[in-house]
Amino acid sequence: MANKQFPYRLYLVTDEGSMAGRDLLWVVEEAVKGGVDLVQLREKRLAGDAFLLRAKRLKAILDKYNVPLIINDNLWVAEQCGAAGIHVGNSDVPPAAVKQEWPECSLLGLSIEYEQQLDTEDARLADYLALSPVFLTATKTDTVTEWQLEGVQRMRGMTDKPLVAIGGISQLNAAQVINAGADCLAVVSAICSADSPEYAAAQLRNEIEKGLQSS
Numbered sequence: 001m002a003n004k005q006f007p008y009r010l011y012l013v014t015d016e017g018s019m020a021g022r023d024l025l026w027v028v029e030e031a032v033k034g035g036v037d038l039v040q041l042r043e044k045r046l047a048g049d050a051f052l053l054r055a056k057r058l059k060a061i062l063d064k065y066n067v068p069l070i071i072n073d074n075l076w077v078a079e080q081c082g083a084a085g086i087h088v089g090n091s092d093v094p095p096a097a098v099k100q101e102w103p104e105c106s107l108l109g110l111s112i113e114y115e116q117q118l119d120t121e122d123a124r125l126a127d128y129l130a131l132s133p134v135f136l137t138a139t140k141t142d143t144v145t146e147w148q149l150e151g152v153q154r155m156r157g158m159t160d161k162p163l164v165a166i167g168g169i170s171q172l173n174a175a176q177v178i179n180a181g182a183d184c185l186a187v188v189s190a191i192c193s194a195d196s197p198e199y200a201a202a203q204l205r206n207e208i209e210k211g212l213q214s215s
């Protein structure tokens with residue numbers, strides 16, 4: 001059963017560098033048509049007004065599909081564009097500061113890189129926890145833990161918070177990761193680098209359904 005507060009299953013995290021020169025807005029819209037139901041704008045190249053403009057344009061598209069927008073690690077952009085939430089990692093703005101400065105934030109995501117983080121105020125404040133990375137990935141190499149399926153299972157047994165799995169997820173392992181206890185799969189390259197982001201998203205949704213049926 002999907003969690004009422006967190007009904008999302010397929011989460012696209014953007015990386016313009018993985019899109020083979022294609023327009024980010026096009027890639028995301030195709031992916032949403034294929035079944036992506038949550039999007040994070042992870043913008044490492046833009047800052048300030050340029051980041052905000054990109055976020056506003058993306059939000060205008062996502063609003064047509066009722067798909068929430070999450071902004072990676074930029075509270076100002078998140079608030080100004082009217083995003084649903086923000087995603088933060090360990091060296092980013094702390095969850096307590098997000099709650100204080102942006103009380104309207106409805107989806108606060110936190111990356112979990114090691115088990116002890118679960119027992120922290122930061123984790124308690126988060127609306128979802130992203131196990132990062134589940135598998136090693138060339139998309140992000142400055143990582144600590146490789147959770148693997150056993151780690152997903154173990155963390156599932158330790159928390160009722162929605163668990164998002166990220167890192168190295170593709171059609172080949174999506175069903176297994178869901179079966180191990182993830183509520184939602186987050187992907188970059190499986191969609192951003194696909195010839196057809198729409199088809200790739202639809203295939204991932206199929207695999208997620210298979211994983212749910214076998215859980």
Ligand code: TZP
Pocket residue numbers: 013132133136137138139140166167168169186187188189190
């Ligand atoms: N955080 C942890 S792994 C990762 C991020 C942003 C990248 C995931 O990329 P991919 O291509 O889906 O493995």
Ligand code: MG
Pocket residue numbers: 073088089091092
């Ligand atoms: Mg960060």
